Amino acid sequence: APAMSRSVPEEDVEVRLEDQKAINTFGRLNTRLNELEEEIKEKRSLYDQLDDAANEIILADDDEPIRFAFGECYFETDKDQADELLEKQKDKAEAEVKALEDEMGSIKSTLASLKTQLYARFGNNINLEA
Numbered sequence: 001a002p003a004m005s006r007s008v009p010e011e012d013v014e015v016r017l018e019d020q021k022a023i024n025t026f027g028r029l030n031t032r033l034n035e036l037e038e039e040i041k042e043k044r045s046l047y048d049q050l051d052d053a054a055n056e057i058i059l060a061d062d063d064e065p066i067r068f069a070f071g072e073c074y075f076e077t078d079k080d081q082a083d084e085l086l087e088k089q090k091d092k093a094e095a096e097v098k099a100l101e102d103e104m105g106s107i108k109s110t111l112a113s114l115k116t117q118l119y120a121r122f123g124n125n126i127n128l129e130a
Contacts, residue, residue, distance in 0.1 A: 013122050026114045026128060029107050036104045040097055047093040054086045 015023075057066060057079055066082035067074045077085070115128050 013125055019118070019121060022114055022118055023126075026111060026118065029111055029114075033104060033107050033111070036100050036107070040100050040104070043093050043097045043100065047090055047097070050086050050090045050093065054083060054090070057082050057086065 060066060060079060062079055064079070065076040066079055068077050068082050068085060118126055118128060
């Protein structure tokens with residue numbers, strides 16, 4: 001007679017409604033995690049561009065007007081105001097990255113607990129690796 005194992009044997013395990021909900025939640029959160037990674041990349045790229053622009057302004061002559069892009073158009077401003085505007089945009093981008101990273105941390109924590117729950121129930125019958 002085969003030895004009895006405490007883990008779930010590789011056989012059909014009934015998928016209850018609560019299991020299906022957990023699997024669906026896992027899938028949704030995993031998709032959101034990928035979206036967040038992309039958004040963070042974009043925000044960091046924007047931050048780097050703003051930082052590069054701020055460095056360019058430092059090199060500009062003090063009396064030289066700065067053309068500042070605002071949406072689809074430009075306006076001229078002085079060096080100090082352009083620097084101030086860039087710093088505000090950099091702060092905003094940094095805050096957005098922080099918020100996205102916080103959301104990402106929360107999702108990773110939820111995914112880890114769902115993974116534990118689903119593997120405990122389904123063993124090798126489920127694959128939750130990307």
